[in-house]
Amino acid sequence: MNRAITCIFAVLIWTCTLPVAASAFVVDWDYTLDYGFTSWTIDEGGSSALPILAEDPVTLAGDSGYRQLTWGDPVNDDARSSIWFERKVGTAQTNGPIVDVINMFHDNYPIWSTSDILTGGVVRSVLTLSPSGSADEESFTTTFDFFFWETLNDGSYQDDIFLVASIADAEFDFLYDGIEYMVSFLPSFDLVPTENLVDNNIPWQGPAFGWTTVEEQRNEEHTKFQVTAAPVPEPSTFIVFGIGLLSLIALRRRSRS
Ligand SMILES: [Ca+2]
Numbered sequence: 001m002n003r004a005i006t007c008i009f010a011v012l013i014w015t016c017t018l019p020v021a022a023s024a025f026v027v028d029w030d031y032t033l034d035y036g037f038t039s040w041t042i043d044e045g046g047s048s049a050l051p052i053l054a055e056d057p058v059t060l061a062g063d064s065g066y067r068q069l070t071w072g073d074p075v076n077d078d079a080r081s082s083i084w085f086e087r088k089v090g091t092a093q094t095n096g097p098i099v100d101v102i103n104m105f106h107d108n109y110p111i112w113s114t115s116d117i118l119t120g121g122v123v124r125s126v127l128t129l130s131p132s133g134s135a136d137e138e139s140f141t142t143t144f145d146f147f148f149w150e151t152l153n154d155g156s157y158q159d160d161i162f163l164v165a166s167i168a169d170a171e172f173d174f175l176y177d178g179i180e181y182m183v184s185f186l187p188s189f190d191l192v193p194t195e196n197l198v199d200n201n202i203p204w205q206g207p208a209f210g211w212t213t214v215e216e217q218r219n220e221e222h223t224k225f226q227v228t229a230a231p232v233p234e235p236s237t238f239i240v241f242g243i244g245l246l247s248l249i250a251l252r253r254r255s256r257s
Pocket residue numbers: 081108109110150151160215
């Protein structure tokens with residue numbers, strides 16, 4: 001009996017000295033983040049009005065769009081508004097810090113001249129992740145849309161408003177090599193008070209997540225996201241547990257016999 005127990009401990013100690021396998025989940029990801037307007041609405045300024053300029057065309061999850069829309073006086077900076085997005089690349093770590101990038105800009109100025117005016121639109125966001133340094137070209141793409149409202153500047157709430165079309169789309173799961181990961185964009189968004197939406201006749205059901213941009217200045221906006229995965233037991237843990245269990249079963253049989 002004592003000899004059998006000694007053997008079990010010897011085996012357990014030996015298995016603990018086995019080299020620990022590398023972490024089972026992907027630690028580093030290369031990401032690409034791209035935004036663009038896939039549709040928009042305008043107030044037409046009349047037959048002689050300056051048209052809205054759509055620039056920097058981009059394909060976003062199969063749909064065509066533009067990274068920049070500009071409207072108003074083409075000469076005077078303080079009589080022209082523009083929203084543009086920059087494509088960003090970088091690395092994100094699983095269970096690491098929140099990735100924080102400035103990729104959205106809104107020059108938000110009153111439009112004095114006769115021109116078409118952007119009143120709203122749909123912004124599509126596309127994030128692609130691929131394991132860093134991997135020959136494996138596999139990547140994961142998520143998309144979610146925002147609504148944009150150019151609010152009137154004579155009401156009580158004048159900041160312009162972006163809202164996430166569906167907050168559920170701001171989090172998504174994907175499987176890679178048998179491990180489930182989650183990407184969350186929730187740190188990017190604030191809760192926009194209902195009264196500010198009511199002030200501008202914006203119909204909305206439930207909590208309104210998004211961000212707002214201030215008039216008469218350039219607004220720089222952040223996208224923040226995080227990649228997480230549940231901890232996975234190391235393979236050596238399974239080996240130790242399995243050998244220990246088998247040894248106990250063997251010992252019990254032997255002591256019965
Ligand atoms: Ca505005």
